[in-house]
Amino acid sequence: MAIATTGTQKPIGWDGRSVREMLEESERLFEETGRYHGIERLSMLAEDPIRYEKIFSRLRGGMVNARETALNISASPIVKEIGELCFALYTPEGDSITLSTGIMVHVHTMSDAIKWMIRQGYEENPGLAQGDIFCNNDAFVGDVHNADVQNILPIFWEDELIGWAAGVTHVLDVGAGKPSGMPIGPVNRFEDGWILSCQKIGANDTVFRDYELRSETAVRMPWYWRLDEKTRITGCQMIRDAVHRVIEQEGVDTYKRFMREVIEEGRRSFETRVKEMTVPGVYRSPQFTDVPFEGETQLPPEAAKDILMHAPMEVTVGLDGEFEVSFEGASKWGMHSFNAPPSAMQGALWVQLTQTLVPNDKVNDGAYFATKLHLPYGSWTNPDNPSVSTTISWVFLIPSFVGLFRCLGQAYTARGYLEEVIAGYPGTWNMSQGGGTDHYGRPGAWTNFEHSCVGTSAGFVKDGEAACAAMWNPEGDMGDVEAWEILEPLLYLSRRIRPNTAGAGKHRGGAGWEVLRFVWKTDDQVVYNLGEGHVFHGTGLFGGYPSCTGYRLNVEDNNLKQLIAEGKPIPHADRDPEDSELLKLVDGRVVMDNRCVHLPTPVGEYDIYVSLLRGGHGCGDALEREPSAVAADLNEGHLLPRFAERVYGVVTSEDGDGVVADADATARRRDELRKQRAERAIPVSEWMEKTRERVLAKDFIYPVTDMYTESMELSEKWAGEFREFWDLPEDFSFEGGER
């Protein structure tokens, strides 16, 4: 087998063309025909389906094999325990053919990165050749944030570029001014840490020495960086080998035809699936999240303010199976670390679709070609300033896409596919991070990924599951306590199911959980919390309530060391913030508030850090929940007793094994609650009259008026709809509201 080792002397595309010409032709054909590469007939699939499926299975197997093998090279628990990595195979133009399991959000971000290299003329300079290694973690090129580091390897067959292998892992530290992989605090790109924009970091399958030396000082804990890099490169090389084996056996022309057809098949399958599962029409689900930065002394004054993010998702399903998602009316980008460039938004849409409409192994960029995503320029979804910070775009991405589940849940309900309905997902929070001198006396940083295991939301026909899932990684895993304790200078006091983290409903969300930890063997640490604290992350479906918001709870300068020395009880739960078990047992300085997104806070040895992992949203009216199910919730610790009557109207009594529901008393209580609803509720028309006065008076706190102002300034359409709904003067604005 002859494989070219230099590809820069003549065009490396097919039939004597450059790769850029191939990309331009591909885009032109799609533009003209609406079909990938203009393919009209899936001839290979039609005429030799067994061979076609065999090729797909071998390539797909190659991806999964690469991921499962390569992850063992990494030493990072995020990669090894949680599986925060993914591999994919691309066409020469950068369209994904097939992918591994894992963090599939990146299947399309890496496509963007490849296309960026092609458009930037990498074919001529720095050149593309077999054995080249590129590294990218630039969200404006093709990524979500710089913690997701990609390696991309071109694959050649003889002297032609036949495709690309790419892999991504989530790293522990990005070398920003503040420690961790996703530091909170950068307000522009220059504070984000190490960003590589598709940099060539190796040739002839060897990483350049200058790059290796740079990584020694660019990030904290460079040993993890290097091992993660070896993980990704190994996986990509395994994919390259798998592709070469397929070509050797099937011939290169067959492989070329296959890659085109399989993407077009993916596009058609998506459209078919849309028609099969949904109802044409318009769906809406606006979402929000809070950034309570007022008073943050570590930020420049202009950034130290409260912000409310607006993500007004609208999904339009067309009669031909078109699927368009729009964020028209989104609020502006800001001086924070949560901005999300288009590549991140596209990746987030993609990973949601793989878990909803197209949950099968044959998903590829065909789904991308079958969807449209509208991201208003100047908003946080498409910043008109390339210098914004993006270290943790997920803070806005995660809440903004929860509406997609709600929209699809509505569609599935209408079609009768009730088994698929789910009331969104909760925020994958609290995310714990920190850094400083670790318990080995070394400088370090950490990002704990146990938040990839929050509760799932309720479905139409069942409760959600406890502590098991993350919207961005279909294989949720909390990781072993022992693995985190090796890496992080905080020991665990407990991990346990936390009552009232899930949203109530006829079917309740799956429970979240709580973690109590304390700082160990260091007095030089900072910690972060991350999650929503002032607003709900989405809401329930069909009358279900949203899951809880979070709060921050640290007990600093406490007596834990003394309690341990004296053999006295130590805390294993917080459980109920109105009657905290933790605070009954431990004395110290209590930091307890809803500032769940904050900059790093210094802590000392034995300081206690509580992490609240969210539950899922509810579905249906809580008064329709089976009383026995509520009794079970009480017995299993999913619900605090005072909420059984208050929310569910279920009256219980004790028997030997716990509580049981009292049917007659429950029926009476539920009647009372319905009467209370009748007494307290008012007609919407009356409520609108009252609320309109409040809107006219601009009687809201400034993050709310700021949000409305930004959305109205960025979108005339949204502003028009807002004014029309409230019957406001044409020139109404929130100018003059609270500042």
Next chain:
Amino acid sequence: MKQPSYPREVVEQLVDGALPWRDLKRMMSSFKDPDRFDTYIAILQERVPWDDRILLPLSDNLFIVERADGERVTKSLAGFDFGDYRRNWKLNALIFERDSDELMDEVYPRMMGADPRWMTLREYYCPKSLTLLDVEAVPPGYPIVHAFQPDLEGFYREWLGRPLD
């Protein structure tokens, strides 16, 4: 490929939330049954306490129906008529807004609900049965969300292959 189809009893069990987990999981993992919509509508039609023809179920408590006079409206299970289905049904519902800490505390432990200055909960009830039909979690002053505007005619004509009229 043969398309799957489930007996009516299985779809009834699904609607009742009584399908054993193993069967439910198998249903999730299988290809979808194209006749589901008709089976589902037939089951619901038998169960609702009124005679209007169900055109599209919106939830367990809300339906787009065709009245005897030919009007297409949104109707609750209890029989409340919210009017033209193209108009947001919430505009004719009863509303209760949880806009204080005390009202949030009824549903969430203190610290675990939203700050009502940032976000309130709006609960929409059926005026006839007081069933809670939807909960919005939005900042104060946010317009009522029109969550779903189906292209009903297009759906029947193009996707089901049988025009509504």
